Amino acid sequence: MRKIPTLFIRDARFKVTEGPHPDCQWVLDGEGRATEKLDGTNLRLTVRAGQVVRVEKRRNPGKTQKAQGIFEPWYVDADPEAPADRYLFEAVQHTDVSAWPDGEHSAEALGPKIQGNPLALDQHRCVAFDLHAPVYAEVPRGYDGLREFLRECESLFQPGALAEGLVFHHRDGRRAKIKRKDFDW
Template identity: 30%
Template sequence: MNNENSKQSNEATALTLMADFPKIYCPLVRKIFKIDPVIFKKLGSRYKLKAPEVYLVINKVNPGYEWVFEDPETIAVEKLDGTNIKIKTEKGRLVAVQNRMNIIDPLKVVGGPAHIVDGILRSASKDLIKPDGEQVGELIGPKLQGNPYKLESHEWYPFEKAITDLRYKSFHEHERNFENWSSWFKDHLHSRYFTKRASKLGLTESVFAEGVIFYNLKRKAENKSWRAKLRRDMFAWFYEPEIPVAGYDPNAEYSDEDLKLQDLKD
């Protein structure tokens, strides 16, 4: 192999590290509450808990996120339950794949995460991938999060498509406050993605969404914070009564010291 061919080969196999997808914060303040260690050992894995504690929202707006509650330009979009995958394409070629800060080699067909590449290729066949640039989306399917959408194969779903297709259109019809959102998330937050799929397949069942991403594209254009997230597992009722949360009162006053871990957890 001559030097030129060797150079091209090295460039083709080089793996590019892209910037990580920015962390998205909750529009409500959260606080850690301890749970019974015995119950944690029994039920922790079922509820995806890593320690005998839960990190719950309280009835207090996270400073800087007033726009989620007040700005009419804010929309609510389903948060898909999978794993975050960022891709980069150049002239229609897939040149980089990343799961957060973990680089994925799309050419590693033996011993590699084939389901990730499979999901990306399936999305490409649906014209969901741009020929050039970076895109971020959620990989969903059989190997991820217990496959809540009952998919037979994996799919990479771009966040840009989620904004247009998975929006909760009735969001503007209700007052935005803790009580309303708690009730909505507990009893009525059904997956828009699964509902669309069920309709095509003639299914009558429904599936709860993992949560919501709040977007404000006007604020994005102004280089201001424009995304926030809220999940069902951020409310105490998600765990109770199986996992009692002692001392939880969403309307109680907590000191800044009690709330200082807000930025340290997902």
């Protein structure tokens, strides 16, 4: 799994600057579509015949892996018996995958006990990025415009809540992200 680059270069405080990330110029050129970045836990669900047959969670490299030159995250099996994975499996149980095509689907687990529940959801659930990520029809494509847009950008997934940010998707598979907290307000 490749980490999604942030649309703009970061400064020493880890806030974005006006300089575009070299791999993300396509967004500023108006290419791709913008989906809502949902704030939860990243999963990969394997679906067969309308049933989830495997649940994996994302692992980010730690200090030891980074010292070994490993910088990209990967997936590991989630454990239905592990207390730390309890709410991930609850999210899977509350997600209807009966119409999902067979295959592996990257998704976000959301809900009351996941990442502080910024969308104020009353139940855990999963949202597949390739099938159900909410799409914003029109978004600005420059630093100033995106900063102002994200300041008060309402979630399409949970109206009344603020969106965490945006993920831009290019037809060729490239992606770029920008979050509200990336900006120095």
